[in-house]
Amino acid sequence: CHSSTGGPTVWISAAIVYWSVWLPCGSKLYLICVFIHRVDKDRSGVISDSELQQALSNVIFVENKGGVNFNEFAGVWKYITDWQNIFRTYDRDNSGFIDKNELKQALTGFGYRLSDQFYGTLIDKFDRQRKGQVAFDDFIQCCIVLQRLTDVFRRYDTDQDGWIQVSYEQYLSMVFNVV
Secondary structure (H helix, E strand, O other): OOOOOOOOHHHOOOOHHHHHHHOOOOOHHHHHHHHHHOOOOOOOOOOOOHHHHHHHHOOOOOOOOOOHHHHHHHHHHHHHHHHHHHHHHHOOOOOOOEEEEHHHHHHHHOOOOOOHHHHHHHHHHOOOOOEEEHHHHHHHHHHHHHHHHHHHOOOOOOOOOOOOOOOOOHHHHHHOOOO
């Protein structure tokens, strides 16, 4: 595809950008277009750590192995798209943020039964902008931390009654294994 004049490569590149506007968001060709033109800035075929960081803005963390290939990128893209769909489902007022009531609806939909006071605690913990609501990436972090803590709790709640008895060190181990 490469030539000394750059002609064919430029034409193909322009065609991909043009056609990516018309491709369905989840299609493999669309993801290739995004990978090539929006993320892989140096066209190396691998997304460097800095390209990934710029593209995802702290939404996802990957193992430090110098970058991600296309298949890994496609997996991350699907992961983010799935989270966006969940976020949009519960962002009832389309504000781009999840408030306390929307968070309660989301987590209740996921099967959690928590007190109103605790939903306030979650907002306080994950609202980095101090607006009484959480942004998209904070929502993901909130859900993941809550799930991980729940998984650890369940290991100790052998009779599944919602109560555990642990020593101080067991408690610290539980928390430090999550954070």
